[in-house]
Amino acid sequence: MFREGPATTASPGKASLDTRYGLLGALLIAPTVLVFCAVIVYPLISAIYLGLFSIYTPTMEGEWVGMDNYRRLLASGEFWRSLLNNVIWTVGTLALQVIFGILVALMLHRNLVFRAFARSLVLFPYFLSTVVAVLVWRWLFNDLYGVLNHLLMWAGIVDMPVDWLGTMPNAMVSLILVGAWKYFPFVVIAVLARLQSIPDELYEAASIDGAGAWGRFVDVTLPQLRDVLIVVVLLRTIWDFKEFDLIYLLTGGGPIIGTQTLPLMVYKEAFALNQMGGASAVAVLMMLIMLLFMILYLSRARD
Amino acid sequence: MAGIRFDQVSKRFGGVTAVNALSMEIQAGEFVSILGPSGCGKTTLLRMLAGLERPSAGAISIGGAVVNELAPAERNVAMVFQTYALYPHMTVAGNIEYPLKKRRVPKTERAGRVREAARVLELEALLGRKPRELSGGQQQRVALGRALVRDPAAFLLDEPLSNLDAKLRTHMRAELIRLHRRIGRTMVYVTHDQLEAMTMSQRIAVLNEGALQQFASPQDIYARPRNDFVAGFIGTPSMNFLDGRLEGTGADRVFRSGDWSLPIGALRLADEHPDPDRRVRLGVRPEHVRLDAQGEPARVILVEPTGHETILVFDYSGNEIVARMDGEVSLEPDDSVRLSFRVAKLHLFAADDGRRLNLDDS
């Protein structure tokens, strides 16, 4: 009943099935690749290229200056000051986010009346527009009518209204606080998700072994949270480091350049000082610094 | 209805060879099981037959035509998946109807065929339900229904019973045999469960590490295993193996292991004049071990009564020997007994490549 004869693996004149499937797959990803090339890859290369020019923004006329932009930047105090500010802001706000995030997550993991509603209230700031968050906080910080100053004076902590945003180091402290308020829910969500997946047996076993509440936290909870916290810290480091909206809207980098971070310096160079080339160079340097964290995250996420 | 033929089929995933130069021919209408331990390449073989994987080399034919480059849709085979793979968003009726829709069967005809398949599988009351509202056994029947409704050239079943509980599995085994008898279609049944393979199939293909070990009827595979892998894989408890040497020829032949020897002159070998001192493995099925006052001394290690029979483990000249005996045997651990083997039923395998050395009649 079977035809005898040499076995053929492909009918002539027709691409093999795997090839046709591969082509279909390539066709489906083609729009993505096209858009990526047009709006991400091209601008990215373009940014690196622009950093080698001196370009006057209004006329967009430029001339090749090679590494001059970089030489100028690395010799300028402003670049190093912005980098320092960037590090202070990132470390400060991240530390508060993580500590506060873990504590609130532990709290919300326990039995609480109206727990779902409490969670919503805590998580919502994260989804709020930064513009709204900043407007609200500027109203709270208002030196004359701001409720924060009144509260502090009423409680006797200060006896003069505090200038929250106009002086240093107040501006940086305010910034770090608002950043922590806006972004700590990210840590809460991550930790809650992880806490929900820790099996109760682990706690029961620890209790049987004689561990108290603190012992259970240190020996059971913290080790289980380790991995998720590493990911959270990496992601938030990347995102906090590149934060523009919050800082630009809350202090504008001021007073003078007291809270100016690298993303703000990029914006200022390009659109206030009209130096597109210099701005691109700052952006490229900033990305190089971030690359370390990005690569760390990429290698973890690929597992 | 169509026969299936594998011609030197290989499949490699990267550097791993899942199926290695496998050839076999399944007759039209035959119920064939592909049996082997997990990772032996049996599911890959089935997926290649369905068109879900492409062979790296060789040819697969269905009904005489090479199908290597045909998409699954063009092969007219039906498949039942281990996970059932029911479409969760469709009702039972929708699931069963789907293959008809894709084959452009007219709507009026579809309804009738769905109803007929549902009737055969006793799913009529469930047609409006979603898969998640069904029990495991019901889901399994829907998966069968989706294959049955189509009248395909061959049915491919990938461990369809492995997610059912023991009782339901026995029931479905009988159902499948009845089904095959009634529709008489070619069925290729992948399983790691030798009981399923032995009870259901007309022929069994035993696979190990991507290579076909033996392709024969269940009786043949059990009584005349082609090598020591098949011998050891088929049968519970497994066959006992004793490593040793052959001495002498013909009626004077002796199997020697250490200082213990067994005359096996009654055993006929395919090659009557092998090298002297040939290294071999002697295979003894547990049911061919018996208590015998004239036998060799042994000590009872373990007694496992199952009711109608008792499984015993002996220390026999330093080897562990498993025996299957009558349920009424009354032995205790550490009892001393004497054992012998039914020499005519012994199996001899070459120690180097494991091939069978017995001369078989058929």
Add this chain to the structure above:
Amino acid sequence: MSAPARKSRRYLFNLFAWTVVLVIAFPLLWMLLTSIKPQSELFLIPPALLPGEITFEHYRRLLTETPFLTYLKNSAWLAGGTTLVVIVIATLGAHSLVRFSYPGRERLATLVLFTYLLPSVVLVIPLYLLMAGLGLANTLTSLIIAYTTFALPYALWLLRSFMKAIPEDLESAALVDGASRMQAFVDVILPQAMPGIISTAMFTAILAWNEYLYALVLVNSDAARPLTTGVINMLVTSFNIEWSLLMAASVMMSVPLIVVFAFLQRYLTRGFSAGAIKG
């Protein structure tokens, strides 16, 4: 521990926890209260917590005397347009990344994750030049194009992990049942991916709704300004800052987010590991 002691400890814990929650939520509460207080009550010293009289005057003024409605319309178009474009492209792309094999696929997936982390501030200058060159400056189109730079990698990454969770056997079954790859995608994969697609769409819409930097750089006219830059523009251009008006605008801006957020809540913890929470 005795039963009453345990009960009072529980009581204290609830009291403490809710105090913390309310302190966290206070800025939002204050925003709401400010927006419904008469202007005169704003400058009381000390400020009163609850309004003596509730007024919706600020909302009325916001909608009638300011360009707020234009901004709102622009934001809606932006969020809708960006989401539509991105979801269509990303659904096809994610399906390709998950179910097809071709050279370069893994490298592409890594590139997607890399761009997911890329700072907008690096791309904003070249995109500004590109839009000016294309004559798209000051249009909503330019913003939709710019928003794909963060929304597409995001949606792709999210959808990829949602679609990875769909059992491979489902597509295999459809193929054996007679479907082509595209039919299997439409008949089986797409319905299974729908909850993931919907939640991805909503997360994407939130990102677009809240975006600020591109809107600041690429659009400089009220006709194309979205809410984020528009409301800030109201702040900087007015002679004296009208906080009640701004707080009313903030509330209005947040209402769609609250609706979406309520819907997405059950996805939050599940979506976290998939990368749904970005910002």
